[in-house]
Each structure stands twice: as structure tokens, then as C-alpha cells.
Amino acid sequence: MPGTVWSGQKSRPRRRRGKSRRTVPSGCARRSKVRPVDYEINANKYWNDFYKIHENGFFKDRHWLFTEFPELAPSQNQNHLKDLLSENKGSEVPVCRSSEDGSGLIIEEQHSCSSVSLGHKTQPPPVEENVTQKLRHLEICADEFPGSSATYRILEVGCGVGNTVFPILQTNNDPRLFVYCCDFSSTAVELVQTNSAYDPSRCFAFVHDLCDEDKSYPVPGDSLDVIILIFVLSAIIPDKMQKAINRLSRLLKPGGMMLLRDYGRYDMAQLRFKKGQCLSENFYVRGDGTRVYFFTQDELDTLFTTAGLEKVQNLVDRRLQVNRGKQLTMYRVWIQCKYRKPLLSSTS
Numbered sequence: 001m002p003g004t005v006w007s008g009q010k011s012r013p014r015r016r017r018g019k020s021r022r023t024v025p026s027g028c029a030r031r032s033k034v035r036p037v038d039y040e041i042n043a044n045k046y047w048n049d050f051y052k053i054h055e056n057g058f059f060k061d062r063h064w065l066f067t068e069f070p071e072l073a074p075s076q077n078q079n080h081l082k083d084l085l086s087e088n089k090g091s092e093v094p095v096c097r098s099s100e101d102g103s104g105l106i107i108e109e110q111h112s113c114s115s116v117s118l119g120h121k122t123q124p125p126p127v128e129e130n131v132t133q134k135l136r137h138l139e140i141c142a143d144e145f146p147g148s149s150a151t152y153r154i155l156e157v158g159c160g161v162g163n164t165v166f167p168i169l170q171t172n173n174d175p176r177l178f179v180y181c182c183d184f185s186s187t188a189v190e191l192v193q194t195n196s197a198y199d200p201s202r203c204f205a206f207v208h209d210l211c212d213e214d215k216s217y218p219v220p221g222d223s224l225d226v227i228i229l230i231f232v233l234s235a236i237i238p239d240k241m242q243k244a245i246n247r248l249s250r251l252l253k254p255g256g257m258m259l260l261r262d263y264g265r266y267d268m269a270q271l272r273f274k275k276g277q278c279l280s281e282n283f284y285v286r287g288d289g290t291r292v293y294f295f296t297q298d299e300l301d302t303l304f305t306t307a308g309l310e311k312v313q314n315l316v317d318r319r320l321q322v323n324r325g326k327q328l329t330m331y332r333v334w335i336q337c338k339y340r341k342p343l344l345s346s347t348s
């Protein structure tokens with residue numbers, strides 16, 4: 001997903017052969033014809049349209065997840081707190097990696113519409129819809145929420161069609177694991193719920209806008225071991241990022257981890273935007289109405305530490321991608337972060 005050229009971008013003229021078209025991002029001198037507020041008000045509609053077109057044919061296998069984020073792998077789950085308590089914490093990962101390492105991620109960039117075969121459509125489990133609706137009106141109690149009996153709980157925010165969630169469930173058969181996933185696109189959530197790999201006894205997919213301050217998550221504070229944000233924070237308006245991260249931080253158990261992978265400043269995708277697509281500094285709208293922000297490491301550090309989390313990892317991953325067939329070179333910049341809630345913190 002991260003390196004995908006989104007549908008709106010596909011229609012743009014191709015880059016010159018063998019060269020990067022631009023080396024500095026377009027400024028925001030000229031504004032988009034559509035008022036920026038309209039993109040904000042209708043944000044979930046644009047994503048619904050995106051998923052109506054692409055369904056789950058847009059995505060690829062995400063098994064690199066477990067290399068980059070071993071916190072999601074089964075063995076790690078059991079040892080997570082043990083490791084923390086035995087002072088195996090706070091280790092810094094180098095802030096810059098060459099494009100040679102972590103090659104598993106490259107898979108994602110060779111974008112085509114082949115998807116991980118996570119199953120075919122089945123009838124949606126109607127009971128889940130009812131549960132989602134009821135939960136909207138419920139005050140969540142510590143012993144009364146989906147997955148309350150689990151001992152390891154993971155939430156993915158902005159899950160799309162489940163390209164992270166399903167590999168986690170397939171890789172990890174521990175019955176004590178429960179995975180929550182949400183997206184503000186009801187179309188995406190429906191695609192998750194109708195996937196044959198969707199098992200309501202192990203997973204709960206629900207519609208949720210991470211910018212919505214009035215709607216609570218269906219889990220109590222201090223209840224999650226891991227929260228995953230993969231190319232989703234960049235999709236929301238910068239003004240709302242801090243409060244969204246603050247709310248998520250409250251859901252983490254002390255010692256719990258927030259994991260993020262997202263677009264970095266001057267990624268190729270940023271350089272390809274035209275002035276008319278710039279909504280504010282480093283924030284752009286694609287041709288299909290979906291938006292994207294390009295982060296610096298410092299900005300993400302501020303967001304997470306302001307939310308009371310401590311840095312475990314904050315690295316920039318730069319890659320030169322070469323598509324020999326199309327004679328294209330693409331300079332990709334992604335940022336990967338892991339931030340932990342301090343053990344003595346309680347924010348519920």
C-alpha cells in the first residue's frame with residue numbers, strides 16, 4: 001500500500017523516462033479549486049469511493065510486517081512484558097538505513113493489483129453490525145467489550161481492507177490474541193467483515209473516524225498491547241493529528257506500543273504533486289480526493305511524546321526503486337516509529 005500510486009495519480013502524465021521529474025515539492029502558492037474544507041467534510045466518502053473501485057484487489061502480502069514489527073509476531077507477544085521488566089527496553093535503532101536492508105518491504109512497491117489471497121466474499125456476519133451499533137451507545141466497561149477475555153490485544157486504525165489484520169491473524173493462532181481494526185470507510189470495513197478469513201471470535205472490525213472526538217473506541221483505557229498505524233496518520237488533516245494520537249495513547253496498557261509506518265518528507269509521491277493539489281504545507285490532495293501528509297521524524301516524535309509515549313524507534317527508510325521495465329527511478333522515503341507507553345503511566 002505505501003508505495004502504491006493511488007488511483008487519482010494514475011491518470012497523471014507519466015514521468016520522464018529514467019529521471020525524477022522534480023526535486024523540490026510544489027509549494028502551496030496556488031490552491032486547489034475545491035475548497036479544502038470539502039475534502040475534510042467528505043473525507044470518508046472519498047475513501048469509500050476508492051474502495052468501491054479497488055475493493056481488496058489493490059493490496060499485497062504484508063508478511064514483512066513481522067520483520068519490521070516483531071511485536072506483532074506470536075513469540076513476541078508472550079515475551080513482551082517480560083522483556084520490558086527485565087530492562088530490555090529503550091533500545092535505539094539507527095535513524096537512517098540504506099536502501100539495501102529490509103528488502104522484504106520492497107515487495108510492496110512493485111505495485112500491481114495482485115492481492116494476497118485472503119479469501120473470497122461470504123455473507124457478512126450480521127451480528128457484528130448490531131454489535132457495532134450497540135457499542136456506539138454503550139459506556140465501555142472493563143469486563144464488557146469484544147475481546148475482553150483476551151490477554152494480548154492489537155488495534156489497527158485505518159485498516160483499509162485488512163491487509164495487516166489478516167496476516168496477523170493467520171500468523172498468530174494464539175487463542176488469547178484478539179485483533180480490533182477500524183476505518184472510517186464503511187466500504188473498507190465491510191470488505192474486512194465479508195472476507196472469509198474474518199473470524200468474529202478473534203477479530204472485531206468497526207467503523208470509526210480517528211478524528212471524531214465524540215465517539216469512543218469499543219475498548220476501555222489501558223487495555224491494548226499494540227496500536228498499529230500504517231499509512232493512515234498521513235491521511236488526516238494535520239490539525240487533528242495530535243488529539244487523535246492522544247486518544248489512542250490512552251487506550252494503550254502501560255508498556256503497550258504504538259507502531260507507525262508512513263510517508264516521509266520529500267518522498268517521490270510528494271515531489272510528483274502539482275501546486276493545485278497542495279492544501280497546506282506538505283499536505284496534498286490526490287486526484288481521487290484522498291489526502292496525504294509527508295512527515296519529518298521530528299514531527300512524529302513530537303506527536304508521540306506529547307501524547308505521553310517514549311521513543312523506542314524513529315527511523316527514516318530511504319530507498320531507490322528502479323522499475324527497469326518502465327525505466328523509472330523512484331526515490332521513496334518512509335518513516336517508521338515505535339513509541340511505548342511508560343510502565344508507570346495510567347491514563348484511563
Ligand SMILES: C[S@@+](CC[C@H](N)C(=O)[O-])C[C@H]1O[C@@H](n2cnc3c(N)ncnc32)[C@H](O)[C@@H]1O
Pocket residue numbers: 001002043047059157158159160161163164182183184185188208209210211229230231232235236
Ligand atoms: C493509505 S490507506 C492505508 C490502509 C491500510 N492501513 C493499509 O496500509 O493497507 C489509509 C486508510 O486510512 C483510512 N482513513 C483515513 N482517514 C481516516 C480517519 N479519519 N479515521 C479512520 N480511518 C481513516 C482510509 O479509509 C484508508 O483505509
